[in-house]
Amino acid sequence: MKHLLKLSDLTKEELLHVLDVADEAKRLHKEGRDPKLLEGKAVALLFAKNSTRTRTSLEVGIHQLGGLGTYLSAAELQTARGEPIKDTARVLGRYYDAIVCRTYKQGDLETLARYSGVPVISGMTDYAHPLQVLADLMTVRERLGSLDGVQAGFIGDGYNMANSLIVGCLTAGMRLTAACPRGYRPAADVLLLARRYGDRFRLVQDPEEAARGAQVLFTDVWVSMGMERETERRRRDFAGFTVDAARMALTAPGCLVQHPLPARRGEEITDEVLEAHADEIFDEAENRLHVEKAVLEILLAGK
Numbered sequence: 001m002k003h004l005l006k007l008s009d010l011t012k013e014e015l016l017h018v019l020d021v022a023d024e025a026k027r028l029h030k031e032g033r034d035p036k037l038l039e040g041k042a043v044a045l046l047f048a049k050n051s052t053r054t055r056t057s058l059e060v061g062i063h064q065l066g067g068l069g070t071y072l073s074a075a076e077l078q079t080a081r082g083e084p085i086k087d088t089a090r091v092l093g094r095y096y097d098a099i100v101c102r103t104y105k106q107g108d109l110e111t112l113a114r115y116s117g118v119p120v121i122s123g124m125t126d127y128a129h130p131l132q133v134l135a136d137l138m139t140v141r142e143r144l145g146s147l148d149g150v151q152a153g154f155i156g157d158g159y160n161m162a163n164s165l166i167v168g169c170l171t172a173g174m175r176l177t178a179a180c181p182r183g184y185r186p187a188a189d190v191l192l193l194a195r196r197y198g199d200r201f202r203l204v205q206d207p208e209e210a211a212r213g214a215q216v217l218f219t220d221v222w223v224s225m226g227m228e229r230e231t232e233r234r235r236r237d238f239a240g241f242t243v244d245a246a247r248m249a250l251t252a253p254g255c256l257v258q259h260p261l262p263a264r265r266g267e268e269i270t271d272e273v274l275e276a277h278a279d280e281i282f283d284e285a286e287n288r289l290h291v292e293k294a295v296l297e298i299l300l301a302g303k
């Protein structure tokens with residue numbers, strides 16, 4: 001693994017290795033024994049969109065490993081005044097050992113990777129959210145003991161989370177039924193990749209089909225960052241796609257719920273379902289920290 005731009009960059013063995021290293025990072029942290037594997041290393045944290053979890057978990061995780069993480073708001077860099085991304089990449093690559101970037105276009109992330117000369121990690125784009133889905137898979141494996149054959153459901157927008165969940169779940173050996181409204185399908189290349197997995201993946205428009213028999217149910221907001229002008233139309237188009245008590249009644253006994261947060265209670269998930277599953281949802285948020293440390297340890301310290 002040279003970069004982490006999307007989950008299809010990883011083989012099954014590489015993905016499970018990230019989860020194994022993350023489990024170890026979590027155990028060592030709980031024992032107060034964080035290894036200082038990033039001592040002397042600096043990581044640029046370049047954000048063009050808001051963030052609570054991604055930014056703070058990276059800053060704290062890099063500190064725990066003895067490194068330096070520098071938060072860089074894209075709005076304050078010369079990129080905002082037109083400096084090309086490929087020039088920014090070449091400059092940051094001279095100072096930093098790795099770059100984490102949250103931006104809009106996946107192509108901009110790929111330009112950073114092509115020109116910086118250092119590992120580049122996606123902090124989320126409009127296409128993918130790989131660190132989030134690695135944390136989700138870590139959480140599901142912690143709770144269920146294995147990912148092999150686990151039946152997952154996704155109810156929501158066929159956007160970055162759906163794209164990464166489809167690739168991540170199928171690569172890890174799970175089964176997934178994704179319910180997306182008409183006009184909100186996941187990316188075409190992701191659906192093409194999913195065809196390799198035969199009946200382990202189904203794309204449907206009925207959220208009840210995604211919920212039925214699910215051992216873990218994933219959802220995400222209906223209005224992602226940058227889509228605010230579409231709010232009213234999206235609320236109409238996603239009517240009936242709320243993860244609520246009626247949907248949960250269709251799932252397998254003990255079904256887990258995962259939400260990347262922030263949540264819009266009353267839209268994609270009810271307050272009742274979120275609070276009933278807060279333990280695993282906030283474990284999922286915590287596991288961002290451990291997964292990110294694992295990815296950095298693998299890319300920068302040869303774990």
Ligand code: CP
Pocket residue numbers: 050051052053054055124132260261262
């Ligand atoms: N889930 C997630 O990426 O959270 P932030 O937007 O707060 O980073």
